[in-house]
Every structure is written in structure tokens, then in C-alpha cells.
Amino acid sequence: xxxxxKVAVIKGDGVGPEVIEEAKKVLDAAAxxxxxxIDYYDYLMGGVAVDRVGVPLPDETLCGCxxxxxxxxxxxxxxxxxxxxxxxxxxxxxxxxxxxxDVFANLRPIFVYxxxxxxxTLKTEVISGVDIMVVRELTGGIYFGEPRAxxxxxxxxxxxxxREEIHRIAKIAFETALKRKKKVCSVDKANVLEVSRFWxxxxxxVAQEYPDVALTHxxxxxxxxxxxxxxxxxxxxxxxxLFGDILSDEASMLCGSIGLLPxxxxxxxxxLYEPIHGSAPDIAKQGIVNPIAAIASASxxxxxxxQQEEAANAIDKAINKVLKDGYRTRDxxxxxxxxxxxxxxxxxxxxxxxxxxxxx
Ligand code: IPM
Ligand code: MN
Numbered sequence: 001x002x003x004x005x006k007v008a009v010i011k012g013d014g015v016g017p018e019v020i021e022e023a024k025k026v027l028d029a030a031a032x033x034x035x036x037x038i039d040y041y042d043y044l045m046g047g048v049a050v051d052r053v054g055v056p057l058p059d060e061t062l063c064g065c066x067x068x069x070x071x072x073x074x075x076x077x078x079x080x081x082x083x084x085x086x087x088x089x090x091x092x093x094x095x096x097x098x099x100x101x102d103v104f105a106n107l108r109p110i111f112v113y114x115x116x117x118x119x120x121t122l123k124t125e126v127i128s129g130v131d132i133m134v135v136r137e138l139t140g141g142i143y144f145g146e147p148r149a150x151x152x153x154x155x156x157x158x159x160x161x162x163r164e165e166i167h168r169i170a171k172i173a174f175e176t177a178l179k180r181k182k183k184v185c186s187v188d189k190a191n192v193l194e195v196s197r198f199w200x201x202x203x204x205x206v207a208q209e210y211p212d213v214a215l216t217h218x219x220x221x222x223x224x225x226x227x228x229x230x231x232x233x234x235x236x237x238x239x240x241x242l243f244g245d246i247l248s249d250e251a252s253m254l255c256g257s258i259g260l261l262p263x264x265x266x267x268x269x270x271x272l273y274e275p276i277h278g279s280a281p282d283i284a285k286q287g288i289v290n291p292i293a294a295i296a297s298a299s300x301x302x303x304x305x306x307q308q309e310e311a312a313n314a315i316d317k318a319i320n321k322v323l324k325d326g327y328r329t330r331d332x333x334x335x336x337x338x339x340x341x342x343x344x345x346x347x348x349x350x351x352x353x354x355x356x357x358x359x360x
Pocket of ligand 1: 245
């Protein structure tokens with residue numbers, strides 16, 4: 001009997017529905033070639049949910065997600081909902097979803113496709129061969145810390161990390177490094193913040209369990225600079241929620257377009273897979289968004305949640321192949337494009353290669 005998986009799908013806002021459409025197309029091709037079945041269950045979330053049912057994360061969505069084998073997520077948010085009170089903003093729905101699922105580890109691989117080595121604004125020799133895994137803590141830190149408030153004459157948030165929170169994310173970083181180049185760079189602001197000094201102490205403690213992994217520490221301001229100056233020095237970057245958010249957007253530019261990079265958010269229950277880009281309402285519904293980040297997120301889903309490693313490899317290879325053949329969406333059009341293609345074309349091209357791939 002072939003395997004059957006339940007995938008919860010959240011298309012969300014802006015370009016979300018378009019990129020998810022392509023990711024599903026490629027997943028279906030992989031399911032066909034590698035003989036498994038995916039049943040998709042669509043759930044509302046984000047601005048569309050606010051518009052239809054009044055809240056960004058309906059209970060039904062959360063229950064559906066908890067009941068699935070994995071969650072495929074597009075993007076949420078947009079100017080239309082920006083003036084809403086905090087708890088009603090689409091972004092709040094995403095934060096609540098991450099927290100409720102306890103997906104504390106956000107893995108953001110930053111790598112440069114060979115064919116796009118000159119797509120970056122940085123020099124080719126600086127970025128070619130870059131291969132970094134950002135391990136960002138996702139359910140704690142200043143995003144969730146209490147107390148928080150916006151008052152008449154002041155506003156505040158709290159950056160807080162417990163030993164347990166640091167411990168579990170550090171373990172993920174060291175385990176990840178063991179499968180890579182065995183280097184962890186922990187990024188903090190320990191010269192100023194108590195929370196960072198505590199973070200550093202706990203990371204050092206966890207490192208003792210991993211004598212084969214080299215641990216270094218870097219202040220976040222320096223890390224921001226080093227990422228541009230010499231990104232190849234990094235293997236695994238371990239950091240907190242806010243620093244990880246900022247550094248991963250910065251690092252995404254090493255590879256030329258934020259439209260290329262996937263992410264996985266992992267915990268002990270179901271995991272969430274999403275492109276690292278946002279909802280980009282300004283380019284929605286024009287067929288110009290790059291679906292590769294979402295397709296690569298689907299590939300991470302096959303690898304980490306559904307144990308379909310071969311199918312994931314086939315997708316990654318297919319992405320490489322179309323880029324090698326010179327197909328480009330608009331965001332990367334000036335870099336070696338032989339044919340400019342739409343969002344839909346890009347998904348179809350990748351899906352076609354995957355569906356020709358025969359299981360041995
Ligand atoms: C991301 C996004 C989110 C974050 C927003 C939309 C809440 O920027 O996934 O990086 O800050 O975590
Ligand atoms: Mn972000």
C-alpha cells in the first residue's frame with residue numbers, strides 16, 4: 001500500500017495563493033513519481049480570515065493543522081490590515097500558530113544556486129559556494145515576552161529567554177551542525193543585554209555535549225557585517241527570534257532573491273513549511289512572483305516530515321535544472337535568463353521534470 005499523507009494548506013494573502021498553487025503542482029508530480037498520495041486540506045488564515053470570519057487564526061485552522069502530518073504555508077499580511085489592533089493583524093495569526101504548534105526551531109537554509117552566483121549585489125567570489133543554515137528560535141524572545149504594552153506616552157516589549165528555551169534550540173543547532181561542517185556561530189548581544197549573556201552561558205553548556213562541533217560567538221551587529229564581508233565563514237548560525245528574523249532577511253540577499261529561500265519550523269508536534277518571503281501584495285496576482293521558495297519549502301516538508309527523501313532530492317534537482325536551463329522569473333530575470341517565465345510556467349517546468357523522474 002502506498003503511503004498517504006494529510007497536509008494542511010494555508011494559502012494566506014498576497015502572493016501566498018499563487019506560490020502555494022505551484023508548490024502543490026510540484027508535490028503532486030513528486031507523489032506520482034514516487035508513488036505516495038497527499039490529501040490537502042485548505043484552511044483560512046491571515047487577512048483573508050480577518051475579512052471572512054473576523055480573526056486571523058480561526059480555531060478550525062489550528063485544529064486542522066494539529067491534526068495534519070505537515071503544514072504548507074504561503075504568506076500572510078498586507079497594507080489593508082496594517083491599521084488593525086495587534087491581536088487582529090494577520091501577522092499575529094502566524095505568531096499564534098507558531099506558538100500553539102510549539103514550532104520553536106526555524107531552519108532557514110541560505111545557499112547560492114550556482115547558476116545565480118552573479119545574481120547577488122555582492123561580488124560572485126564572495127558569495128559563490130555560500131551554504132549557511134540559520135537556526136532561529138521562533139517561539140520566544142522579544143516577540144512573545146511579557147510584559148508588553150503600548151501606552152499613551154511609552155511602549156515596551158520584553159526580551160526573555162528561559163534556560164529550557166535556549167537549551168532546546170541550541171541542541172537543534174548542534175545536531176544540525178553535526179550533519180554539516182560542524183561549526184556553530186551563536187549570535188547575541190552579550191555586550192549589552194543580560195538575556196544574551198544568559199543565552200551565551202547556556203549555549204556553552206550545551207556545547208559540552210558536542211565536542212566535535214566548534215562553537216564561536218558573535219555580537220549581532222558584527223554578524224550583520226560579517227554576513228556581507230565574508231559569508232563563507234558561517235556554517236550554522238544559532239540565534240534568537242528577533243536577531244534571526246533580521247539576519248535571515250539580510251542573508252537571503254546573498255543568494256540574489258528572497259523569492260528563492262525556503263524554511264521549516266519544527267517542534268515536537270507537526271511542522272510548518274513556508275517560504276521566507278512575505279505576502280508582497282504589490283506584486284500579487286500578476287504571475288510574476290517566484291514560486292521557488294515555496295517549492296523548496298515543499299521539498300523540505302517531504303524530507304523532514306514525510307520521510308520522502310528521494311522525492312525531496314528530485315525536487316531540489318529539478319529546481320537546479322530549470323535554473324541551469326536559463327528559466328527565470330522576473331525577480332532574477334537579469335541573471336542569465338534565456339527565457340523569462342511566469343509563476344505558473346516556473347511551477348510547471350519544475351513539476352514536469354519531477355514527474356519524469358522514475359522511482360528506482
Ligand atoms: C518571518 C516574518 C514574520 C516574523 C512576521 C510576518 C511575523 O517576517 O517569518 O520572518 O517576523 O517572524
Ligand atoms: Mn522576517
